[in-house]
Amino acid sequence: MNTESVVTHKQPAMTVQPKKLKGRAFLTPYLFILPWILGFLAFTLGPMLFSLVMSFFDWPVVGEVTFVGLDNYINMFTDDPLFWQSLWVTIKFALLFVPLNLFIALFLAMMLNQKVKGSGFFRTVFYLPSVISGVALAMIWAWVYDGEYGIFNYLLSLVGITGPDWLNDTSWALVAMVIASLWGQGSMVLIFLAGLKSIPESLYEAASIDGAGAVQKFFRITLPMVSPTILFNLIMTIISAFQQLSLALLLTGGGPLQSTYFYAMYAYDNAFKYFKMGYASANSWFMFVIILVLTFLVFKTSGKWVYYEGDNRRGGEEA
Amino acid sequence: MIRKTIAYASLIFFSFLFLAPFYWMISTALKSDDEILQYPPKWIPDVLHWENFGNAWMSQPFHLYLENSLTVTILTTIGQLISSSLVAYGFARFTFKGRDFLFMVVLATMMIPWEVTMIPLYMEFNYLGWINTLKPLIVPSFFGSAFYIFLMRQFILTIPRELDEAARIDGAGSFQIYARIIMPLMMPALILVSVFNILGTWNDYLGPLIFLNDQSQYTLTLGLAQFKGMYEVEATGLMAVTFLISLPPLLLFFLAQRYIVDNSAGVAIK
Numbered sequence: 001m002n003t004e005s006v007v008t009h010k011q012p013a014m015t016v017q018p019k020k021l022k023g024r025a026f027l028t029p030y031l032f033i034l035p036w037i038l039g040f041l042a043f044t045l046g047p048m049l050f051s052l053v054m055s056f057f058d059w060p061v062v063g064e065v066t067f068v069g070l071d072n073y074i075n076m077f078t079d080d081p082l083f084w085q086s087l088w089v090t091i092k093f094a095l096l097f098v099p100l101n102l103f104i105a106l107f108l109a110m111m112l113n114q115k116v117k118g119s120g121f122f123r124t125v126f127y128l129p130s131v132i133s134g135v136a137l138a139m140i141w142a143w144v145y146d147g148e149y150g151i152f153n154y155l156l157s158l159v160g161i162t163g164p165d166w167l168n169d170t171s172w173a174l175v176a177m178v179i180a181s182l183w184g185q186g187s188m189v190l191i192f193l194a195g196l197k198s199i200p201e202s203l204y205e206a207a208s209i210d211g212a213g214a215v216q217k218f219f220r221i222t223l224p225m226v227s228p229t230i231l232f233n234l235i236m237t238i239i240s241a242f243q244q245l246s247l248a249l250l251l252t253g254g255g256p257l258q259s260t261y262f263y264a265m266y267a268y269d270n271a272f273k274y275f276k277m278g279y280a281s282a283n284s285w286f287m288f289v290i291i292l293v294l295t296f297l298v299f300k301t302s303g304k305w306v307y308y309e310g311d312n313r314r315g316g317e318e319a
Numbered sequence: 320m321i322r323k324t325i326a327y328a329s330l331i332f333f334s335f336l337f338l339a340p341f342y343w344m345i346s347t348a349l350k351s352d353d354e355i356l357q358y359p360p361k362w363i364p365d366v367l368h369w370e371n372f373g374n375a376w377m378s379q380p381f382h383l384y385l386e387n388s389l390t391v392t393i394l395t396t397i398g399q400l401i402s403s404s405l406v407a408y409g410f411a412r413f414t415f416k417g418r419d420f421l422f423m424v425v426l427a428t429m430m431i432p433w434e435v436t437m438i439p440l441y442m443e444f445n446y447l448g449w450i451n452t453l454k455p456l457i458v459p460s461f462f463g464s465a466f467y468i469f470l471m472r473q474f475i476l477t478i479p480r481e482l483d484e485a486a487r488i489d490g491a492g493s494f495q496i497y498a499r500i501i502m503p504l505m506m507p508a509l510i511l512v513s514v515f516n517i518l519g520t521w522n523d524y525l526g527p528l529i530f531l532n533d534q535s536q537y538t539l540t541l542g543l544a545q546f547k548g549m550y551e552v553e554a555t556g557l558m559a560v561t562f563l564i565s566l567p568p569l570l571l572f573f574l575a576q577r578y579i580v581d582n583s584a585g586v587a588i589k
Contacts, residue, residue, distance in 0.1 A: 028493050029418070032409025035402040036425065039462020044428050047439035054439065108333055114326040124576065125334045128341070131572040132565040133522035135540040139547060139561040140340045143347065143554050151343045154360050186337060214322075243432050246524045250544055264434055271438050272529065284434040291432055 051281040059278030072282035083283070085258055086266035089174065093262065094241035096178045101185050101237055102230060109192035110222070123193070126186035134184070138250035141180040142167065145251075170259040173252050177260055180247065188233055195229035196222065231302050238294055242287060263287060348372065348559040355554050368555070372563060375556035381563075383535060384542035391456045391538060392520045398460035399467050399516050400509055406463045407471030408497045412483065422472075428465045433525070441529055455530040456523070456538075460516075467512045474508035475501060507578065514575045518568050539564050 030037075055073070058066045076083045108126060112119050129137065144152045145166040153163035166176040203221050212220065245264040248254055254261035254269075267287065271280035342362075347355055348371055350364040376382075410422050444455040478501065486496050502509075527541040537545070543564055547557060572579065 026415075029409050029413035029415040032413070032493075032497075033406045033421065035461065036406040036463040036468060037421075039402075039459060040424070040428065042443075043440065043459045043462065044431065044436060047436040047443060048431070050439040050442075051435055104333075108330070111326040111330050114323055116323065116326050116330060122330050122334055124573075125337050127579075128569070128572070129337060131518060131568045133524065133540050133543075133568070135522075135524050135544050136561045136565045139543065139557055140344045142547070143558060144340050144343055146554075149355060149358065149360060149554075151339065151360055154358070155339075183337065183340065239430070239432070243434065249528075250524075250547070267434050268437075271441075277438055277442070281438055284432070284438065288432055288435045291430070295430065 052285060054278045055282035055285050057278040059276075059281070061275040061277060065278075068278070072279050073286070075279070076282060076286065082258070082261070082266055086261045086263045089259065089261050090242055090244070090263040093174060093178065093244065094238055096175070097181055097241055098234065098237045100178065101182055101188065102233055104182060105185070105188035105233070106192050106226070106230075108186075108189045109196055112189070112193050113196045123190060126189045128186070129184045130187040134246040135250060137180065137184050138247055141176075141183070142251055145176055167252050168256050170257050173256060173260045177244075177247055177251060180251065181244075185237075191233065192226060192229055195226040199225045231298065235295055235298050238298075239291055242291055344558045344562055347554055348562050350555055352553050352555055371555050371559045375559040376563065378556065379542060379546055379560075380534065381539065381542055381560065384537045384539045387453060387536060388521060388538040388540075391453055392517055394457045395460035395520050396513050396516045398457065398462075399464055399512060402461050402463040403467035403512065404471050404502065404505065404509070405497070406468045407475055408501055410468070411472045411475035412480075412493075412496075412501075425465045425468055429469075437529065444530060449530075451531055451533050451536055453531075453536065456520075456526050464516075467516070470512060471505065471508050474505055478504050510575065511578045514571060514579060517571060521568055 056067060056069060058068045058071075108122075112122055116122070144150055147153070147165035147168060150166075152166065156163040164172045166172050199221065203225075204217060207217050207221060243264050244262045245268060248260050248262045248265045249268075252260045254265050263283075264287070267280050267283040270276045270283055346362060346364060349367045349369070350361070350371075351366065351368055354361055354364055410418065410425075440455070441450070444450055447454075449455050449458075482500050482504075483496050486500055491499065522540060523538070524540045524544065527538045528544075531537060531541060534542075534545075543560055546552060546560060
């Protein structure tokens with residue numbers, strides 16, 4: 001018996017595997033992934049479908065549930081100024097945050113890539129703020145921005161700028177949030193750095209021989225070569241901007257005068273402050289659709305501006 | 320030469336910007352209540368008021384919050400290590416019907432905004448009677464998490480299959496191969512997932528905010544957020560607690576820096 005099995009396995013076992021698995025053997029892989037399947041149904045797919053259904057109902061936490069068709073969606077667009085206000089705040093935030101974040105992170109990564117001494121130290125420093133809690137971040141910045149005793153305006157005053165009362169000024173509160181968020185996004189520097197490091201030195205050498213200057217090298221080599229990373233960061237930043245909630249809750253509470261009233265906060269308030277669960281579900285689904293469309297658009301257009309080295313393997317696999 | 324100078328100058332300048340808020344937090348935490356009201360602000364307090372830490376910590380039941388935070392952090396980490404590794408092994412080592420589709424679904428769930436599931440999850444946990452307990456924060460971790468499954472699967476794919484086959488010839492079943500061969504070899508991935516999960520859970524604010532209402536159930540982040548809302552709280556105490564709560568993640572980061580820095584970049588590039 002024993003010798004026989006050894007003999008049959010003499011050929012690489014891989015060729016044995018594709019045989020039809022029977023009975024228990026057929027079930028084995030499904031048993032291993034069962035936890036995820038159950039969790040997916042209970043905590044992701046189930047809730048998602050449920051919230052889609054809820055979005056067609058008037059659904060208070062206590063009291064009667066009534067079917068209202070598309071009313072929630074219609075009300076949202078036609079009869080709710082807060083919807084438009086929060087959407088606009090969110091878009092403004094993303095428009096400020098995304099380019100600034102990409103620009104600063106890429107810039108710092110390029111500086112780190114100059115074979116500087118102590119690059120380990122600098123990397124740690126840039127990463128540090130992303131390690132602490134968003135609550136801690138908000139606490140620190142609330143104090144940094146303090147209108148009377150804050151260090152931020154003091155530092156600005158040293159260079160002759162009289163800073164506004166950041167968190168209580170309708171035209172500056174959102175900018176203050178952008179700055180605080182940038183502080184927490186230093187980890188992106190490392191992602192860019194890894195992208196830059198993967199560019200073969202020979203490309204730059206060849207360009208030098210052909211007489212290319214630093215600017216040309218940047219636009220002709222660096223930028224195309226890190227473009228996949230830019231794409232990745234772009235998508236992730238847009239998504240995170242649209243989900244921005246804790247900073248708004250903790251720094252400004254959405255104020256002053258709703259100038260930092262983010263869309264996520266709007267949905268949150270409708271659900272957990274006004275207990276309009278159906279309406280809030282409609283809010284959330286609208287957000288989901290926006291994120292899907294954005295992601296789709298970025299991917300769709302990426303063929304035009306993202307350069308994949310050599311083959312298109314990277315684009316298809318795993319992404 | 321000029322290029323290096325520019326590089327150093329900008330790196331040092333930005334390092335200052337990144338470190339200044341941390342310094343401001345620590346120096347405020349050590350000041351006296353009068354000193355924080357001085358203008359221009361003092362960089363270094365005259366006397367270091369170490370007692371601020373103890374006083375602020377004792378002014379609220381932060382020891383309870385700490386207990387809750389530790390409970391959630393430890394249990395979710397155990398949950399993720401077991402469940403995500405099982406699932407990752409299933410995806411990495413078997414060929415089965417629907418595998419590629421299901422794996423795509425795993426990856427797709429990472430894109431779903433939390434707003435979409437937040438409300439029904441609240442109602443689901445409410446129905447189960449779990450609101451105001453730590454269960455909504457803990458139980459889901461025993462069903463795996465997309466990102467960790469992805470990380471572990473990628474790692475398992477780098478383990479030579481010959482090891483599995485050798486064990487199989489020796490009579491080991493699939494579960495034994497998972498437990499005896501894959502898990503020990505997967506140590507770096509397990510450490511990485513633990514670090515990510517500890518940081519994520521310890522720092523989580525929205526989960527506790529939505530699922531907990533009773534003070535005795537608060538985690539540290541929620542306790543800190545509530546601490547700020549109290550009018551009698553001075554900046555010194557607030558910064559002291561903020562520092563204490565940030566300390567474990569910062570220490571963990573220094574310990575595991577090599578893992579985090581290498582991998583957070585590596586994952587994104589893939």
